[in-house]
């Protein structure tokens with residue numbers, strides 16, 4: 001799948017202009033107040049971004065993944081949390097697209113693509129993050145329903161979502177995905193919500209959600225009966241897209257950090273000259289620009305592989321690893337280049353510094369990416 005270059009450029013430019021005019025000036029206010037940016041999310045809906053990589057036949061824009069990565073970079077250089085609102089949602093759309101039945105695609109995707117319905121992805125638990133198979137949430141059949149009991153952790157979009165793609169164990173001890181339909185808000189029988197307070201990545205909700213005897217019709221099993229036991233497979237397959245999103249978000253934060261430092265270094269004077277004219281600072285910026293460029297290329301290279309329809313676990317894992325570590329490094333360097341000012345909420349670099357670690361953790365930590373990469377290296381380069 002490839003998007004016509006002119007169309008891709010137009011969409012990216014339109015979104016970039018909006019980010020400059022509406023997102024950049026307001027992001028810190030929403031993030032510091034931990035307030036959901038309703039108007040920004042409405043605008044993303046109007047752009048069609050909630051279905052951007054989903055085929056047009058289901059109401060999406062059918063864009064390729066490189067264009068998706070470019071869009072997420074633009075949005076995240078303004079406000080990384082907005083990239084998170086889209087990420088969980090599009091992971092769920094992709095799971096439905098790849099693993100749902102045709103009836104399920106037709107039932108759920110059009111409203112998801114318009115953004116009228118928003119989705120949350122719920123795999124992790126308190127004691128089951130990297131080790132997802134250790135989950136204890138249960139789904140037990142009862143008549144035409146399954147009954148869900150358990151506590152899921154870290155549910156991005158959990159409060160505002162109408163659809164939660166929930167991974168739970170069926171009595172055969174295999175993981176199955178159920179599509180939970182609920183009203184937006186925290187007032188829902190049989191589900192209690194607890195907001196997680198965070199270091200950064202604020203302005204959107206991350207929830208703990210506890211299910212007590214929550215009934216879900218058997219027809220909401222993703223993929224219908226054929227989906228039994230395929231929940232982890234579906235989740236991990238869609239996390240490929242999630243890793244492109246995280247890599248692109250990291251590129252966005254890395255770029256914002258670099259651009260802020262570049263501007264500041266040309267304004268701030270010490271010892272009678274701009275700090276950019278101290279070679280130590282100019283060299284730091286040279287390194288930052290180089291790493292930013294490398295990160296973007298890795299992200300696009302992984303996205304291209306997905307566009308070619310090739311399973312891209314290795315490339316997506318490498319991109320996610322390199323881009324997220326680069327974002328953390330550049331955010332720290334940008335803060336140092338800002339001196340004391342970088343440590344205040346007057347300047348956005350403190351936000352980049354708090355936001356960057358999320359990309360190292362979410363969608364599999366750097367250590368887990370290295371495990372995935374190392375495993376695949378042996379497949380590729382094994383010496384007998």
Ligand SMILES: Cc1cc2nc3c(=O)[nH]c(=O)nc-3n(C[C@H](O)[C@H](O)[C@H](O)COP(=O)(O)OP(=O)(O)OC[C@H]3O[C@@H](n4cnc5c(N)ncnc54)[C@H](O)[C@@H]3O)c2cc1C
Nearest residue numbers: 121122123124129130131154155156361362363364365367
């Ligand atoms: C803000 C936020 C939002 C999130 N949103 C979602 C969401 O929407 N949906 C969802 O399902 N999840 C979500 N997550 C969960 C996220 O994916 C997990 O936090 C992540 O996978 C790590 O799991 P953990 O926190 O349990 O850490 P652990 O698995 O406990 O890891 C702890 C440390 O041990 C390391 N480690 C673990 N195993 C190994 C190993 N075998 N070898 C070497 N090192 C290892 C890890 O790298 C890490 O450094 C979110 C997390 C955060 C922080």
